[in-house]
Amino acid sequence: MSSGRWNEWTALEPIRPLSECTLGLVGLGRIGRELLRQIGGLFGRTLAHDPYAVDLLPAGTTHTDLDDLIARSDVLSLHCPLTPDTRHIIGRDRLALMPPGSLLVNVARGGLVDTAALLDALDKRRPSAAALDVLETEPPRHGAPVIDHPRILHTPHVAWYSTEAAGRLRTSLAHRCASHLIGRPGATVVNPQAEGV
Structure with a gap:
């Protein structure tokens, strides 16, 4: 145009x-x-x-x-x-x-x-x-x-971004931190042996 x-x-x-x-x-x-x-x-x-x-x-x-x-x-x-x-x-x-x-x-x-x-x-x-x-x-x-x-x-490595996606990311991070703090390994642990999981 x-x-x-x-x-x-x-x-x-x-x-x-x-x-x-x-x-x-x-x-x-x-x-x-x-x-x-x-x-x-x-x-x-x-x-x-x-x-x-x-x-x-x-x-x-x-x-x-x-x-x-x-x-x-x-x-x-x-x-x-x-x-x-x-x-x-x-x-x-x-x-x-x-x-x-x-x-x-x-x-x-x-x-x-x-x-x-x-x-x-x-x-x-x-x-x-x-x-x-x-x-x-x-x-x-x-x-x-x-x-x-x-x-x-x-895009500068932000093609994933939306307000909803950012919210899901924060929620997921909070759940993973809470699981770790109460001694439950997360489903996304790639190498559980390294963490003693």
Whole structure:
């Protein structure tokens, strides 16, 4: 609109309905499974890849290897931890597998995506766009290409936020603190042996 192109609908790129699209999730932890629960039904197909959580696969979702998932996903959403094995798990070769018109979403950790490779891939429109709540370098330096790229929508690691979400976070924290104080380990303890739980 700022260029004076108010009603030029012929310049729009094709938009497919979600019911004809495939959602691909990398990571089936709590957040990945909750995302599937909330929006998975909007998509025609849902695929997932998580070598550690195959038994947590929700009904209607197909588990597949990572390269196949990337090649078949219209929306690729990352929800896995950053480890030495997952650093740059989405790099130049895997970005080239993404279908034209696809979208990359990263709300997990910035280091999962090779930023330089992503910028190059976006210029080639594979993927067509990226939505990033996290960046490889945080905070980004002023004028960083990842901030100014026209095909990237980004938030500063606050995409989770709403008034209700902040309230749930405070309530959950209070319950966990109370449980710990009365000697009941919380359900979210990752390494109970370290705490003597």
